[in-house]
C-alpha cells in the first residue's frame with residue numbers, strides 16, 4: 169500500500185510538473201499571441217486552472233541557535249503526541265531548560281474561543297488559543313509537581329522553599345514557543361519599524377542571548393499603542409472603535425471589567441504580558457509559591473515575528489509596572505522582560521494553494537501535558553472534550569481538584585496566610601485594587617460608555633487586579 173501511495177504521489181507530482189511546464193510554454197505562446205494581437209482560448213483556460221502554489225510559511229532568519237532548539241523540540245513533541253493533524257493552525261508550547269536538558273512541559277493547538285456566556289463556567293475551557301491552552305497544560309503539570317515536592321517525592325521543576333512553600337529549581341528556566349505571532353497587540357505592526365533582532369544583547373550570556381529592552385516612548389497611546397484588546401468575532405464590537413485606527417484582525421477594544429461578560433477573552437498578547445508582569449501561576453498555585461512565582465524567561469516566535477512589536481506587546485507595555493513606580497504593588501510582582509526570538513523552523517513545511525488558507529471549519533483543539541500519552545482533543549465550540557463532552561483535564565474545575573491534593577501539605581506559615589485571608593486579598597492588595605478601581609470609575613464618568621477605555625488601557629486592566637486580588 170505505501171508503495172502504491174508513493175507511486176501515485178510520484179505520478180501526481182509528475183502530472184503537476186507536466187502541467188506546469190505546459191502552462192509555462194502556453195503562457196509564452198499567450199504572451200506572443202498577445203503581442204501579435206491574437207486571442208488564445210487554450211492558454212486562457214490553462215491560466216484559470218493553474219493553481220498558485222506557495223509555501224505555507226515564508227523562509228525567515230533565526231535569532232539564535234537556542235530559538236531553533238526551542239522550536240524544533242516543541243514541534244517534535246507535537247508531531248509525536250498529536251492524535252490528529254491540523255492544517256494551518258497555531259502551536260504553542262511551554263518548555264523547561266533544566267541544566268542543559270530542554271524538554272516540553274505542555275503544548276496547545278487551537279484558534280477558537282467561546283463568547284461571553286461561558287465565563288462563569290468552571291468546567292468549560294473558554295479560551296482555546298494555542299498559547300492559552302499551553303499555559304493551562306503547564307499549570308496542570310505544576311500542580312502535580314507541587315504535590316510531588318510538598319509530599320516528599322522528587323519533583324521535576326520545583327523544590328522546597330522553607331516556610332514559603334515551593335520555588336522553581338535554580339537550574340530550571342521556562343520558555344514559551346509559539347508558531348505564529350500572538351494575536352492582539354504583537355500583531356499590530358504600527359508605531360515602530362519592524363526587524364527581527366534586539367539591538368542590546370549580552371554576548372556573554374551562557375545559555376541563550378540575554379536582552380536589554382530599551383524604554384518605550386508611548387507617543388501614540390491615544391491610537392492604541394499600549395491597548396489591551398479582546399478576541400472578537402463580532403463585527404459590531406470590532407467596529408465599536410471610534411477613535412483609533414483599524415484593529416488587528418479578530419479583535420475588539422477591551423471595554424472594562426464592567427462589560428467583561430459580553431466580551432471575548434483578552435488576546436494572547438495581553439495574556440503573555442500579564443504573565444510577564446505577574447508570573448505564570450493561577451490564583452490557586454500562587455499560594456504554593458508565596459515568595460516567587462514561576463516566570464517565563466524567553467519567547468520564541470515563528471510566523472510574522474517582529475522584535476520591536478513583540479517587545480512592546482509582550483512585556484515593555486507594562487514597563488511602569490514595578491514596585492519602584494507603584495509602591496502599592498505586593499512583593500514578588502512587577503514586570504520581568506522576556507528575551508524574544510524569531511526562529512527559522514517552520515511548523516508547516518508544506519505548500520498550499522492560494523485561497524486554501526487557514527481552515528476555519530476545524531473546531532478541534534489540542535492540549536497536552538508532560539506525562540500524557542496523547543493530547544486531549546477539545547471542541548472549540550463547547551470548551552469540553554470533543555465527542556464525549558467530558559470536562560477537560562485543564563478546566564478550572566479539574567485544576568481546583570488537583571490543588572486540593574497538595575493544599576494539605578502546604579507549610580504552616582503559608583497555610584495560616586491562606587486561612588487568614590480566606591482566599592481574599594490582603595489589605596495591601598485591596599488598597600491597590602481600590603486605587604485602580606477609583607481610577608477606572610473616574611475615567612468611566614469622564615468618558616462616554618465606549619470611549620473611556622483608552623486611558624484605562626494605558627495602564628493595567630482590571631484583569632490584572634483580579635489576579636492580584638486572588639493572590
Ligand SMILES: [Zn+2]
Nearest residue numbers: 297350351436
Ligand atoms: Zn491568540
Ligand SMILES: [Zn+2]
Nearest residue numbers: 381483484505
Ligand atoms: Zn520588554
